[in-house]
Amino acid sequence: MSQSASVPATPATPATPATPATRPDSASAAAAAESTANSTVAWTADEMMSIAAARALRGGMSCFVGIGLPSTAANLARRTHAPDLVLIYESGCLGAKPDRLPLSIGDGVLAETADAVVSVPEVFNYWLQPGRIDVGFLGAAQLDRFGNINTTVIGSDYADPAVRLPGAGGAPEIATSCREVFVVVRQSRRTFVEQVDFVTSVGHGRGPGDRARLGLPGAGPVLVITDLGVFRPDPDTRELTLTELHPGVELDQVRAATGWELAVAADLARTPAPTDQELIALRALTKAGS
Amino acid sequence: MSQSASVPATPATPATPATPATRPDSASAAAAAESTANSTVAWTADEMMSIAAARALRGGMSCFVGIGLPSTAANLARRTHAPDLVLIYESGCLGAKPDRLPLSIGDGVLAETADAVVSVPEVFNYWLQPGRIDVGFLGAAQLDRFGNINTTVIGSDYADPAVRLPGAGGAPEIATSCREVFVVVRQSRRTFVEQVDFVTSVGHGRGPGDRARLGLPGAGPVLVITDLGVFRPDPDTRELTLTELHPGVELDQVRAATGWELAVAADLARTPAPTDQELIALRALTKAGS
């Protein structure tokens, strides 16, 4: 099942399928599917995205995990370079160590393997809100140039939306309280928009100083990983700036999939291609979870 | 150990010894110790007090239990006429069924026999505050004519007290939130005072309408049991009024042990003397607990 506006992705709660699929409709798929020096097998743009997202997580970090793409990335990191990554799910599972990819944020395997299972009020009040969690890992239906996230409605009229999306879930406070936020999202002009129709979760507001003015304690989105590349907020403008291109992706492809005039880092890098080890781990994970 | 100003009783948390002792210094002891038609053995004023207090509790009630005299009475009720009395301790034990008298509000036997053990914040916030508990059973170092309780300081200057007492513990909110409050206290001019030096826990304030004005949801002290008799607030004046004399106690003894001009109910009754069954159960309980 591919993602579409009528089956939207959502943060911190399930909506996108847990299994990354090939994306034949994507301009990047053909490029990404080519094999590189790192890997001996072909891989898809979605696989590159999950692997790039996983690499951003470091051992010992605590990570508040949204389902779908974020969960795939976080579980992949725990299977590869970050075995002591602490996974936290909004269902109350602290330190979950699932042996297969969970299909929801409340799968039994999360509770069975967690260091502690606490109530939902407790996970938000005692664990998220005080800023104990290093990284909040979110998805998005729309993401704008300042990293604001929409998972509520498509269209300008809340009362009469073009598309009613699932809503906020845990995302607004994850985006507020985690020390940093990573976002993982499939990129297109539909998802990468100049300004979101509805601010469900605040990124960098309308620019520099907005998070401080709003009293948001965390640093906000410091990293956005898509199937085309990696974006980071410009230190001065806070605008999402392309800092890495995935292997085989051309800059024009990224521009074509971005709904605003794309800023590109002076030292634009190439994401290292997936290694065989990463691909094997990812495929084992998504196969077990499906 | 007898109760004295320097070793004060406290509500809802331990301070008085759990074991009722004979009280040779009391004017009522000799009278109360005489045997009556109900019992074939002699009993003490303290035993009469605990038994009268236990009788006030009914099966199926939930009772927030202070340690010491209230705990003795509540556990006695559970052993005699009210086996399904639900005992709640501020340590977080809901539905404790101790097989011996606990020495503190946090004895292991309370946790081991409870239906549920919850955190201290939870017992106050989820269980006490919303008014779920039928009866709050409190002790007092001082009690005044309107049933207000002091367990904080003796003397008019808080900053330089004549005697520093243990403080509030759980009592202020027990007195506020339980549907009804029972108080059990050894009676003397030291404990039964015209006006408490410090209002730790509100009874009926300074008279009619005060609880409503303060927005206190529960009915407040509806029953005070001492070693001399039983008191209830007058429906009009809210002043504690003697409604029962314990067997063998004379009205003058009660007046002598009351720090204000005592009101006596028109239909003053005699407390039925302890039955053998009650005495046997009480002594088994206090012996096991000592």
Added chain:
Amino acid sequence: MAEIVSLPDAVADLVHDGDVVALEGFTHLIPVAAGQEIIRQRRRDLTLVRMTPDIVYDQMIGAGCARKLIFSWGGNPGVGSLHRFRDAVQHAWPVPLELEEHSHAGMANRYVAGASGLPFAVLRGYRGTDLPAHTATIKPITCPFTGEQLVAVPALNPDVTIVHAQRADRAGNVQMWGITGVQKEAVLAARRSLVTVEEVVAELEPRPGAVVLPTWAVTRVAEVPRGAHPSYAQDYYERDNDYYQAWDPISRDRDAFTRWLDEHVFAGAASPQPAVSAGGGPGASTPTNAGSTS
């Protein structure tokens, strides 16, 4: 003390037209059978409350039980959207659905306030989002000590809360374990409560991670084996992922949905849990090939 009764009797006693009704259960232990019993008893004008309205609320909304939804995330977990919910919001079918929309943190705290007998809760939430502009039940509040501005949300005190648990004893004490979500708070916040359970047992053995609701905090208990299907009951049965997939095409189409309702909810009025088949899907005639739904 909780009375142990049948599910139809419990719903008939406790759930009235126009009530504020919360069915809670966070992925795990969702009281689906009770929700379908509410449909079967044709309740109307309910204000439905739930952090994560999913299939059972899609069914209740599609059946016309609800006039309002108070929620924080509405979707078919792992699959996509709730199409009956979207049809109600976007096209007022079968009746208009008013929304009161919060975040999870806000909803959880609203239940906490409700359970605590407080009129409101305070959190560090919603800041900078567009939610306060559309939700009247989000207001600023100032700390009287630091002057910091935070957010207040009002208590949720449903007329009835319904949850599902693994066990109750014969006295009506309830025990649940695994992910227990916001169920304790939702029950304690409500005026009346119903707990459906997998089984009534002689004695509740203590278990790691178990939450116990004493009988005097619950109004009714009903034994409903598989009452959480297609969600799961830890140590009883697994989540029926095929059901969630198969729900998508049924719910996309008004006629298919109406047929499903007739065949799998209303037709079963005589039998106790008709819509809760042991098999993998909302109904035997439903294709469960998830691949066909994309």
Added chain:
Amino acid sequence: MAEIVSLPDAVADLVHDGDVVALEGFTHLIPVAAGQEIIRQRRRDLTLVRMTPDIVYDQMIGAGCARKLIFSWGGNPGVGSLHRFRDAVQHAWPVPLELEEHSHAGMANRYVAGASGLPFAVLRGYRGTDLPAHTATIKPITCPFTGEQLVAVPALNPDVTIVHAQRADRAGNVQMWGITGVQKEAVLAARRSLVTVEEVVAELEPRPGAVVLPTWAVTRVAEVPRGAHPSYAQDYYERDNDYYQAWDPISRDRDAFTRWLDEHVFAGAASPQPAVSAGGGPGASTPTNAGSTS
């Protein structure tokens, strides 16, 4: 991640003169050995926080560690008063002791606010009592939805919280069970935390009623067998009621107390837990005949 160290090292690292220090444990699991180590390291000007200051705080106050006490009930449970506490309040011996006095509900909610990263908590408390007149940290607050007036109390965020638990694993994950009081909130509210444990084990087996604090929420763990004596550690040892009785005459007399301090706390500086005798009393030379204390 929590570091596993010795008790003296943990106290030396975490507890500084002038700190706000909370030792929590509600009757059960009171971190007495850690309190005595603070005395031994001669910390001064501490603001001590504890819902139920009892013997260990009487000892710390008598030893001159504290300039202020934030509390809700101070007594020797089942015995009577804390005489060192009273001597400090009534006669400023050995140093004056400032009081900040609350109810249990207020203190518990202050820790909850602290653990939640909020500046204050709201409760339905203190109404009509004389406490607000003497305690600056109790203020009115108005519900923005109903207009009802309630009470706010500020968050407690100790510099250090110390609790005792039954077990930790080698990674520093902590497990406690039985009555767990306000310990989770007190640890999560603190900037730094120390958990003394009965034993460090290879693996924490799940247990009914257990609270687990993940290692990343704790600063230091120290293995201190019988570290809660004379309170108890469920499934390890019982409460030493004789100790509580015997404390009464020692604490009533400044000289007797000073002698006890020299002999049973300071003299033991070389050995790890000198004041925690296996026997029944604060010291071998102490009469434990409770009858003599009345």
